[in-house]
Amino acid sequence: MRADVQRVTVLGAGSWGTAFAKVLGDAGRDVTMWARREQVAADIRERHANSAYLPGVGLPERITATADPAEALDGAEAVVLAVPSQSLRANLSEWRPLLPADTILVSLAKGVELGTLKRMSEVIAEIAGIPAGEVVVVTGPNLAKEIAAGQPSASVLACADHERAVAIQRASANSYFRPYTNTDVVGCELGGACKNVIALSTGMAAGLGLGTNTMATLITRGLAEMARLGAKLGADPLTFAGLAGVGDLVATCSSPLSRNRTFGEHLGRGDTLEQAQAAAGGQVAEGVMSCSSIRALAQSLGVDMPITDAMHRVCHEGVDPRQAGAELLGRSQKHEWS
Numbered sequence: 632m633r634a635d636v637q638r639v640t641v642l643g644a645g646s647w648g649t650a651f652a653k654v655l656g657d658a659g660r661d662v663t664m665w666a667r668r669e670q671v672a673a674d675i676r677e678r679h680a681n682s683a684y685l686p687g688v689g690l691p692e693r694i695t696a697t698a699d700p701a702e703a704l705d706g707a708e709a710v711v712l713a714v715p716s717q718s719l720r721a722n723l724s725e726w727r728p729l730l731p732a733d734t735i736l737v738s739l740a741k742g743v744e745l746g747t748l749k750r751m752s753e754v755i756a757e758i759a760g761i762p763a764g765e766v767v768v769v770t771g772p773n774l775a776k777e778i779a780a781g782q783p784s785a786s787v788l789a790c791a792d793h794e795r796a797v798a799i800q801r802a803s804a805n806s807y808f809r810p811y812t813n814t815d816v817v818g819c820e821l822g823g824a825c826k827n828v829i830a831l832s833t834g835m836a837a838g839l840g841l842g843t844n845t846m847a848t849l850i851t852r853g854l855a856e857m858a859r860l861g862a863k864l865g866a867d868p869l870t871f872a873g874l875a876g877v878g879d880l881v882a883t884c885s886s887p888l889s890r891n892r893t894f895g896e897h898l899g900r901g902d903t904l905e906q907a908q909a910a911a912g913g914q915v916a917e918g919v920m921s922c923s924s925i926r927a928l929a930q931s932l933g934v935d936m937p938i939t940d941a942m943h944r945v946c947h948e949g950v951d952p953r954q955a956g957a958e959l960l961g962r963s964q965k966h967e968w969s
């Protein structure tokens with residue numbers, strides 16, 4: 632493993648993969664991106680733009696791109712995985728023989744895998760055949776469009792191996808992006824996955840015409856339920872007070888740029904799942920799948936996550952958003968911290 636990472640490969644050329652490549656390029660790193668579609672790769676390589684995902688954003692000239700994963704991965708000192716959570720296992724299985732030895736694996740994905748109920752660093756470690764403690768997880772309040780516009784933001788690089796987190800911290804820190812390290816991978820990853828589900832709920836509330844008190848209630852009680860899950864899985868409770876918890880919740884639950892919040896808003900306005908998906912224009916709203924996997928994980932551990940449960944029932948059992956809201960309020964009364 633190199634402490635002074637210079638050559639980075641980003642696998643996935645969507646919103647966050649491209650914005651994170653720009654962060655690395657602006658930090659002076661040489662970046663090669665892999666795009667699933669040749670036309671996206673050509674746009675990045677020849678026009679220094681990704682018009683499909685980040686229209687109007689100029690990319691550093693030191694970023695190049697290809698649709699060939701072998702070419703993208705050649706010589707990579709760090710590999711950033713920037714594809715949706717539910718396809719990551721299949722994608723990485725294909726790429727595994729191409730991964731350079733000793734490369735640092737970095738995860739941008741915020742989700743929990745359906746079926747296995749694994750966090751993304753667990754999936755990556757399993758497929759790559761490395762200890763889970765070696766995967767670096769990027770999380771925090773990082774709306775891609777704002778970061779691509781160079782707006783100041785902080786982030787968290789979580790890894791049990793502090794040296795790997797520091798290597799990526801050095802490689803990504805620039806004038807507008809301030810990454811902190813953290814060794815609580817469980818807490819950081821759960822924060823990133825759970826907040827997408829809570830953002831669905833705040834979007835849904837907005838779509839129903841509800842105001843700020845409702846949004847603050849969902850954010851705060853969402854934080855309580857993700858912290859309960861984290862505590863059961865051995866996370867540090869402080870993590871949920873940090874960038875990966877409150878920070879990402881506030882950004883995602885309140886911003887019109889959030890795909891999860893926007894998806895929820897469509898459902899609240901009465902759109903079907905299919906209509907909301909069509910409006911997302913092919914971009915991933917991870918919470919739609921993660922509400923089911925996180926709910927199953929919570930149930931397997933006996934953890935109460937009522938908002939997540941409500942989102943699962945709206946998204947996958949056809950429950951009306953108004954009814955889900957009424958049921959949340961109608962639950963038995965209790966102490967705030969019980």
Ligand SMILES: NC(=O)C1=CN([C@@H]2O[C@H](COP(=O)(O)OP(=O)(O)OC[C@H]3O[C@@H](n4cnc5c(N)ncnc54)[C@H](OP(=O)(O)O)[C@@H]3O)[C@@H](O)[C@H]2O)C=CC1
Binds near residue numbers: 715
């Ligand atoms: N956008 C954001 O602000 C942030 C996103 N994240 C997380 O980062 C992860 C990636 O998100 P983001 O880049 O925004 O997602 P996007 O939907 O913007 O892009 C997804 C990328 O993955 C590709 N892709 C989609 N499905 C597959 C598949 N089955 N196999 C291979 N490639 C596929 C897409 O290719 P194609 O264009 O060909 O469809 C595209 O390049 C998610 O987990 C998200 O939650 C985290 C922080 C911020």
Ligand SMILES: O=C(CO)COP(=O)(O)O
Binds near residue numbers: 741775879
């Ligand atoms: O994770 C994000 C911000 O930190 C992006 O959220 P969305 O996927 O909802 O756009």
